[in-house]
Amino acid sequence: MNFPKRIFAACVGDIMHLAWTGVEYATHVEEHKNCTDCKCTPLFQQKKTERQWIFEVFDAMGKVPAGIMSGNNLWVGSWSTCRKIDVVKNAQGQKWKGQYCLATIDAYERDNPLVYFGNMMSGAPDRHCYEENARNITDDGSCFELFPVLKFGLCMPNTCTNHDVKRMLDLAVRATEAAVGTQSVCNIDVECRAESYSDALSSNGLALFALYFLISTIVLIGFGTCYDLLILTKHPEGIEDDPAYNHWFVKFILAFSLYTNGDEILTSKKNEKEINSLHGVRFLSMCWIILGHTYYYIGTSLTTDNLVPTLINFPKQFHTQIIVQAPLAVDSFFFLSGMLAAYSMFKRFLKVDKLPPLGPYNPKTWFFYYVKRYTRITPTYAVVMLFDVTLFTYISNGPFWRPIERQGCRIAWWTNFIYLNNFLLQDQECCMGWTWYLANDMQFNVVLLPILVIVFCKWGEKAGLGTSIGFIALSSLIRLVITQVNGYPPAPLLTAKLQIVHQLNDYWNDVYVRPYIRCTPFIIGILVGYYLCAWTSKDQKDLKIKFERKTVMYCWCASTVLGLYSVFGLYWFAKTGDISKPWEILYTLFGTPAYSLAIGWVVFACTTGNAGPVETVLSWRFYVPFSKTTFCAYLLHPIMLQIYNLSRPQPFHFTTFTQMLRYTVEAVFSSYIVAFFFTVAFEKPFNKIDEMLLNTKKAMGEVQENGKATEMLPLKRAADRDSD
Incomplete structure (x- = not known):
């Protein structure tokens, strides 16, 4: 089994904070059971409320939906719920913010998932029993990437990168495969959604050029329209013979x-x-x-x-x-x-x-x-x-x-x-x-x-x-x-x-x-x-x-x-x-x-x-x-x-x-x-x-x-x- 490389420390820290918060929540619930004085209830209730956000994390995770026997592989969870999570995690005021990630899991070609949904391109799953040319099926180790086995939503801290989440998932999947004695997953891709695209846009030089180009075009449209409406429409006759009208810059403006x-x-x-x-x-x-x-x-x-x-x-x-x-x-x-x-x-x-x-x-x-x-x-x-x-x-x-x-x-x-x-x-x-x-x-x-x-x-x-x-x-x-x-x-x-x-x-x-x-x-x-x-x-x-x-x-x-x-x-x-x-x-x-x-x-x-x-x-x-x-x-x-x-x-x-x-x-x-x-x-x-x-x-x-x-x-x- 190939263990993933090192995960970013900040990501590990936030994952551990999530786990420790869960432990604290369970501890407070257990201690509250022994509370006989009504005065202690508000204290325990406050502590429980402060840690209630962990349920939002798990609620935002992907879950088994209806229709999986019909090929429903979209276990997406809730993107909006995850993005709303924003809690203070320490005395320094640092925050644990939710970041939605969508994981795509692909199977090997030999485990093509489409063969189980009707008599399709790969034939019935047992076709090797009665088709002469299908008995010697070769496994070339390729991935079936046309149709993923699963798309799974994850609510992770925003300190985790795509690679961090992928490494953690890879570790979990390989451990599971080792436990059951099979290897079906050939590839895992993870794409985490940015919290805000404004920062990403400002760091993309080509995108800024496109934005400035769009703004410049709108300005030209404004000038050209105003010149057309305020000048040309008031002097419709003989305007084409005016040298000023035939100047290239005027024609350029009027083109917009x-x-x-x-x-x-x-x-x-x-x-x-x-x-x-x-x-x-x-x-x-x-x-x-x-x-x-x-x-x-x-x-x-x-x-x-x-x-x-x-x-x-x-x-x-x-x-x-x-x-x-x-x-x-x-x-x-x-x-x-x-x-x-x-x-x-x-x-x-x-x-x-x-x-x-x-x-x-x-x-x-x-x-x-x-x-x-x-x-x-x-x-x-x-x-x-x-x-x-x-x-x-x-x-x-x-x-x-x-x-x-x-x-x-x-x-x-x-x-x-x-x-x-x-x-x-x-x-x-x-x-x-x-x-x-x-x-x-x-x-x-x-x-x-x-x-x-x-x-x-x-x-x-x-x-x-x-x-x-x-x-x-x-x-x-x-x-x-x-x-x-x-x-x-x-x-x-x-x-x-x-x-x-x-x-x-x-x-x-x-x-x-x-x-x-x-x-x-x-x-x-x-x-x-x-x-x-x-x-x-x-x-x-x-x-x-x-x-x-x-x-x-x-x-x-x-x-x-x-x-x-x-x-x-x-x-x-x-x-x-x-x-x-x-x-x-x-x-x-x-x-x-x-x-x-x-x-x-x-x-x-x-x-x-x-x-x-x-x-x-x-x-x-x-x-x-x-x-x-x-x-x-x-x-x-x-x-x-x-x-x-x-x-x-x-x-x-x-x-x-x-x-x-x-x-x-x-x-x-x-x-x-x-x-x-x-x-x-x-x-x-x-x-x-x-x-x-x-x-x-x-x-x-x-x-x-x-x-x-x-x-x-x-x-x-x-x-x-x-x-x-």
């Missing part, structure tokens, strides 16, 4: 005007130069993603007292496939990004008698395009990351609280800013893991977009269509090979046997975040963008295309079937955890293309005037402000969800699908409220400053009208920032 930026976001008037139905597609897809992430973060935060039964039973219901298949919503944004970027390019290169100087074959065209795209999304991305690893770390507290980014993005932050975080350092740190989408989208725009645009422009429709289909087929084939070789499921789908839970990390790295597997919707978006341009005349002001009624009906029926197949095609697999090999191969090859084609037709039909009531619904003006703040909502909503889950004072208990919808509505509302602030305070100002510094539109020969790009650039810019 809350009045102008807020008005630009909240204006919901339909724009004839935009495809208004895309606002609805963008917002509803974002809501679908938040719905899926609400469920995902409830599970991964490990704050649910009935997590295992929930994971097993939830996929068995037909309607919950909408939630477990939420990753499909990401493809909506890949599609939109490809479509709008391609349409902008084809509109410039195909519908002209002569190519502009910076045509599709000129490297400068793509250089300016990449620079513009990078400078538009990266500053806001960097601000959210800064706040994520600093100020958001100190925003809450509680028994489950921890930093949103466990390692503070200290290792891999730079991979995010070169948009290679879906390849580099995945095994060391996943900084803002949900931003894998931005990396993929940037890679698609850097590699796929120029290739297909050049092929279409130089060799025509047949060559472009053939190349696109070839890329899609190659992507599906690569996905099939990887999933079959590694035994992955056909989709990142939660099933009753929890296969994806066991394989989540490997599936994430090998399949989910790889651009050569996720590129299909982007390519289909490019195709839709091409045909929107190619099938309309050069001087046509709108994108209306007349099709025969029979053709439209066939396309809508096919789109509906493909959409339902992509969402509900794996229902039996989700319900049972079993799938036939032909069906598995079929969905692996065609599941993602089916959804992309379905959403592609919906957008194409709405754009060309063949969608009827669907276009009316998706073009509702209500969606417009939400659509304009979707980029910030995408960056912020996982942070909001994690703050909500990790701030719980007690474990969450999952009940019904309706409960999930209610939490999703709350998550959508809170995410977009915070996103609105970030959009007016950071995204809008950064984009205006970007226009001041990098006016690449003139270099690319884009048409200007009253200082604003015509055609679909306003919507394209939003699509450039669209996200998972």
Whole structure:
């Protein structure tokens, strides 16, 4: 048995004080029994009251809860009770203050706790009795860290550090294992919650920088708004010709005007130069993603007292496939990004008698395009990351609280800013893991977009269509090979046997975040963008295309079937955890293309005037402000969800699908409220400053009208920032 190293003396002293106080309390109680004079009772009562706090310590400790047979491993105790303990311990006035610590105990892989909760990924506990390939089970001594055996709350003195508590627990656990003659615990982690984050914040230089940056931004917003309201609004005519107004500093200040930026976001008037139905597609897809992430973060935060039964039973219901298949919503944004970027390019290169100087074959065209795209999304991305690893770390507290980014993005932050975080350092740190989408989208725009645009422009429709289909087929084939070789499921789908839970990390790295597997919707978006341009005349002001009624009906029926197949095609697999090999191969090859084609037709039909009531619904003006703040909502909503889950004072208990919808509505509302602030305070100002510094539109020969790009650039810019 390995005894722990020395424990800090102050911690040992306070633990001994707690023990001695307990002894004194028991002694006084025993002595009080022999008290026959009523005059001695107040004295004994006073002594007993002075030592009553020891019961608060033990009351705050974790206790055996209900539902342990269903996997309730959260014995958290009371964080608030422990934090209230504050008593004088000696004549010098020193205090014994309570500090809440949460211990996480992991078992060895051979003692995987999930095997005892139904017929799941590891099979029945006695499967070695009847399965030929399971009789020779090797013990590699690894920890099963996916699902801890126990999370136990401890009320300790604030003089104890994480290491002190861990050493004491390690000693207790090893002594117990030695007594029973077994060794099951492979790892013990302890995290003690700070009494106050104000001191921790003041000692964190990066957090102070973030705080000062936020204060400076608020000051700029105040100045910009006041200048806008008090000066510009009183002199609306001819002010743009004033040299003072055109000074760079004035424009810089005005970029932060809350009045102008807020008005630009909240204006919901339909724009004839935009495809208004895309606002609805963008917002509803974002809501679908938040719905899926609400469920995902409830599970991964490990704050649910009935997590295992929930994971097993939830996929068995037909309607919950909408939630477990939420990753499909990401493809909506890949599609939109490809479509709008391609349409902008084809509109410039195909519908002209002569190519502009910076045509599709000129490297400068793509250089300016990449620079513009990078400078538009990266500053806001960097601000959210800064706040994520600093100020958001100190925003809450509680028994489950921890930093949103466990390692503070200290290792891999730079991979995010070169948009290679879906390849580099995945095994060391996943900084803002949900931003894998931005990396993929940037890679698609850097590699796929120029290739297909050049092929279409130089060799025509047949060559472009053939190349696109070839890329899609190659992507599906690569996905099939990887999933079959590694035994992955056909989709990142939660099933009753929890296969994806066991394989989540490997599936994430090998399949989910790889651009050569996720590129299909982007390519289909490019195709839709091409045909929107190619099938309309050069001087046509709108994108209306007349099709025969029979053709439209066939396309809508096919789109509906493909959409339902992509969402509900794996229902039996989700319900049972079993799938036939032909069906598995079929969905692996065609599941993602089916959804992309379905959403592609919906957008194409709405754009060309063949969608009827669907276009009316998706073009509702209500969606417009939400659509304009979707980029910030995408960056912020996982942070909001994690703050909500990790701030719980007690474990969450999952009940019904309706409960999930209610939490999703709350998550959508809170995410977009915070996103609105970030959009007016950071995204809008950064984009205006970007226009001041990098006016690449003139270099690319884009048409200007009253200082604003015509055609679909306003919507394209939003699509450039669209996200998972």
